[in-house]
Amino acid sequence: MSGTAGKILVESILRLLRRNADKHLARMLRRVHAADIAAAFVQLSPTDAIRLFRIIPDIELQGQTLSEADPESQRNILGALRDDELLEIVKSLSADDAADIIALLPDERSAALLENWKGDDANEVDTLLAYDEDTAGGIMSPHVFALSGPTTCREAIETLQASHEDIEMAFYLYVVNEHGQLIGICNLRQLVVSDPGRSLESIMISEVVSVRTGTDQGEVARLVAKYNFLALPVVDESNKLVGLVTVDDVIDVIQAKHTEDLLSMAGAGGIDLDEQLTPFDSARRRMPWLAASFIAGIGSMFVINSFESVLSQIAVLAAFIPITLGMGGNVGTQAATIVTRGLALGRVQTSQFMRVLGREVLVGLIAGATYGLLLGLFAAAVFRGGNAGEGWSAWQLAGTVSISVACSMTIAATLGGAVPLFFAKIGIDPAVATNPIVTTTTDLVGVTIYFVVGRAFFHL
Amino acid sequence: MSGTAGKILVESILRLLRRNADKHLARMLRRVHAADIAAAFVQLSPTDAIRLFRIIPDIELQGQTLSEADPESQRNILGALRDDELLEIVKSLSADDAADIIALLPDERSAALLENWKGDDANEVDTLLAYDEDTAGGIMSPHVFALSGPTTCREAIETLQASHEDIEMAFYLYVVNEHGQLIGICNLRQLVVSDPGRSLESIMISEVVSVRTGTDQGEVARLVAKYNFLALPVVDESNKLVGLVTVDDVIDVIQAKHTEDLLSMAGAGGIDLDEQLTPFDSARRRMPWLAASFIAGIGSMFVINSFESVLSQIAVLAAFIPITLGMGGNVGTQAATIVTRGLALGRVQTSQFMRVLGREVLVGLIAGATYGLLLGLFAAAVFRGGNAGEGWSAWQLAGTVSISVACSMTIAATLGGAVPLFFAKIGIDPAVATNPIVTTTTDLVGVTIYFVVGRAFFHL
Known part of the structure; x- marks a missing residue:
């Protein structure tokens, strides 16, 4: 699929939407990447964007699409969703994506939502919401695949096979001590190619580059870009492993910073892209x-x-x-x-x-x-x-x-x-x-x- | 290691260089990431940068450092190296990095170098050099881990274990048919967690997003950013798999484009950053x-x-x-x-x-x-x-x-x-x-x- 294919896809979505071919559209959306559905929003009126969102045939796909959408579309859709619908959607998301969505809500609404959403996931999201959105804590996923040093490669692979958890991009495997402190890193390839009986301690690299939860996102992006990392572990002040920032999040940070830099230079810093606002609101901003x-x-x-x-x-x-x-x-x-x-x-x-x-x-x-x-x-x-x-x-x-x-x-x-x-x-x-x-x-x-x-x- | 640590490292390098503590410096460099050594060049005079480069105790590390250096430092160092030294250095690099370095040389020098460098690697580099540097072909690595559809997961893991080749970021495994055409993709995690007897065909995802060798780099970056890919396979006009663009290369493309955009906006498009030129040359540019x-x-x-x-x-x-x-x-x-x-x-x-x-x-x-x-x-x-x-x-x-x-x-x-x-x-x-x-x-x-x-x- 190329960029042209992406455009054709968006055009098909728009055509089916205009024709009110909702069933046909739902069938088609089932096979489409959330990022492509999200790309269609910016070409629709707020009302049509909401219509399209409701046609998405699967709650998980709805959640991903909401995550991938631009900020204006997100606000538009969030405003249209009932609290119970929204709760089901954020529940389907990974904790970091859920936290990003909830952070967009007015304070009362997010408090009410977290109140209704009980359990471990809600606590995790609550913890993530406490981090400043410009820090490593603000973009990290709390799900890290971490095992103890004496674990053997065989055990590690079995654990990986048994895990039904949503492990974000398990390309590195982190090694922690009994206090949960980060002591080393193996990549998945090392795990696969090593003697199954060896311990992770013996194959891990112990000089790990990590960042603190409070590290500025720009610094995180700089490290990832400089050392060509796919992910960067995030630790708290006692070096306890608490999360993972992945390269896809870093690319989003770099792109957002790029937009901000260009707009600042143009004497328009701090305003976001505004193609979905009315001309009057744009002018006011x-x-x-x-x-x-x-x-x-x-x-x-x-x-x-x-x-x-x-x-x-x-x-x-x-x-x-x-x-x-x-x-x-x-x-x-x-x-x-x-x-x-x-x-x-x-x-x-x-x-x-x-x-x-x-x-x-x-x-x-x-x-x-x-x-x-x-x-x-x-x-x-x-x-x-x-x-x-x-x-x-x-x-x-x-x-x-x-x-x-x-x-x-x-x-x-x-x-x-x-x-x-x-x-x-x-x-x-x-x-x-x-x-x-x-x-x-x-x-x-x-x-x-x-x-x-x-x-x-x-x-x- | 944080950003501050990176700065301290650069300062140590500079101090040891000033003190002419070459042996001590060589010992230290052995444990330093190439990107950190490269970061020191911009703070040195051209002569000192060459001195530092020659102190790097390992030809592979020299190659990586040269790859990571800024364009001005690259030109400076290339100018100082003898042809036989340079040949050994580029031989130590992966084909795509070698091609990038050779592309910086004057035509006669690169022709002579390729003439002296015989074998498969040289042919590969030669092929890569033929692609326009703004295209997917210009940044791809020709080493892709690809296997045929009927291969079992067990065989795939064994092949991976046996392979001594320089496989760039083998996080995805590509599946090709008898003509070498791309038919599917598995990620390494799927491979590890699947029943060892299953064929790759049966676990692969067959809707693969790929790009052509001639696809513009900006488009490649857009696809990677949009779909959160770690790597993107590159195919030729007959859909034959010929290479792989990895996310770290894409970040470099995004950063370079960012610099270009900002300079263009400032009425300085097309000039590169010029902190190593004399003020007179800067003004002329x-x-x-x-x-x-x-x-x-x-x-x-x-x-x-x-x-x-x-x-x-x-x-x-x-x-x-x-x-x-x-x-x-x-x-x-x-x-x-x-x-x-x-x-x-x-x-x-x-x-x-x-x-x-x-x-x-x-x-x-x-x-x-x-x-x-x-x-x-x-x-x-x-x-x-x-x-x-x-x-x-x-x-x-x-x-x-x-x-x-x-x-x-x-x-x-x-x-x-x-x-x-x-x-x-x-x-x-x-x-x-x-x-x-x-x-x-x-x-x-x-x-x-x-x-x-x-x-x-x-x-x-």
Whole structure:
């Protein structure tokens, strides 16, 4: 099945739904992956999405589909389900998926649901809900296949065969001591290829990379990506094995972080993708993120207005405002993005603060001097006669634009390098906070420099 | 081992290297993961990186470290290695990793190396090198654990035990027919827990998701992320099983795409992270990506200059140029990013072109009207007396700025929605091409609207 096949599948679902061919659709859904059904939701109205969800012929498949759906569809469907229906659905899910769904509910509703849901599974889910959703605890599954050190390979395989439990991706087998503390790891292949009489202790690898329940998800993702792990065991503060983060969860974390980074850069951090909201709600969510730009614009307005006397004598200066600000903003965003990404990938270290910053200053200076010179020559060529009426020569204009572009680009690159390094140093994610600060500051500094330089060159 | 431990390790490596404690360092490196050694390169000068590489006490570990290193360090080390050293190193690697390293060499050097390297492995690497590096063929490993349908579980386990081959992540076992065509898949757990006498055919899942050698890597990543696969089999045009893409390779693809997307958005697409280049080389690489901004700025300059007579009569208009352009640019980037990311995640479809575009137009209109009104009121308050000397009232200014901000934001959001949809429709990656086009066009349209509206309001 390829990506095209996935699209065709979604189209078939939509067609059958439009035709009200519910029975036919139910038969078809039985053979479809939950992720494909979930992919159809975003193309449906909220009402139709609920209709489709109710047609799913199996409670377990309903649960998986709900887990795979985008956040908006999840909220929509959860709102439509009765409490007793929802309880049956979450019961069919693995504890970590159930916890993720319950975390979406309003507090009273989730409390009532957990109240009605008794037994071990409910306790497990309750425990998972206590972890911060940005931590390893928030994405781990509490079901880990763990055995004691003296267990033989034969016994381990028999236990695996006998286990009817929902063991998530049993590709590694974890070895624990009598206190439940993690002491080693075997992979399933080692188990299969080893002499059946050997103990797990004797074949396990005892240097295990593990994370704490409170470890940040970004750090978990970094470790999995760096060391090519399929799963990472999660331990509590006493090194007791309490859960497992699998690579599929890590990919979800990486994708979500990617979306967040891109939206932050676009001055839209914190808002989620919003294709299912009404345009009015979308606008309401997006507008606050335009405020930094608005404030920078108002600031520039005051700066420019305070130089009205300069502008009224040398009208042509207004024409070069956008390019001065644009070049500064662009080079600043470039530097900020390169440093931020370098930090995220571990290729730039905050301990190298001055070295990294020094590079960005020099890059800004070189790029600024080059583009400044280019713009100066260009201005001199276009306005080569100067303006006899206003009494200035082309070279005054060329000097102003070249010096101010060079300065504002250098300062912008410096800010673009310094701001993410500073945020990383004090423990704030640079991807989220850097861009609005760099662009806003760059604009205000750039426009001020421009007029100060202009006033000097035109002797005003 | 946590992230902090990784940092401490890198610091120890650097310290021992500075002290020239080569023997001590070699002993230590023996116990270190290749990814950790590779992480140290970026903090070293090219010469020291080569020194460190030569201290690595084992040819296999050298190979893995080279594989894990960043592209700049790879090029640096490859340049320093003699041909015979390099041959031994690539021979120690798995075929897909060897092919990735050889692909970095200049054509003559790679041809000479393959010439000297004879045997099956060399042929395999040669085959891999023929695939486009952006395709499934470009990241797959040709070593797949595949057996025929009638094989029993017992035989399969015995084969697995006997196999000394380098089988990459044998967590799935693929089942092929007599022509080597993929007919099914078992996971290792099924194999272990099933009756040893059963045939693979009887326990396999026969609906296998596979990709072609030519399938785009982005599509491979999307499938793995969507269906939570650990590996994806790769087949040729006759459905013959030829390789395997594993989830760790997919994470690398996702990370690389993420870096590319972020740099593209920052107007720095196509340049790689450059922390190891000299500032001069960095500037030379980054500068071309500022050209779009430069051209837009020159365009704006001509537009503004052509309205010089308007500006010379109503000087205050210059002060509102940055905010008009800034708000348009920001809302356009927001829309472009949200639509681009929605397309990448499959949450927005090109088939919904008009619906998606309609939303963005409405969002732009609502946000534009709101911020336009706000700015108009603000302008009216700040310049409440108007300007008797120039003969205009505050309401003329308020009208100009509010209408032009509303219009330019609406147009910017429309462009931000339309451009990525258009690129996706014609098969160009919207993440790469969208932003420069949207911001450049928005600037030019915005500044034109501003002066046309201004001329109307001030009756010029």
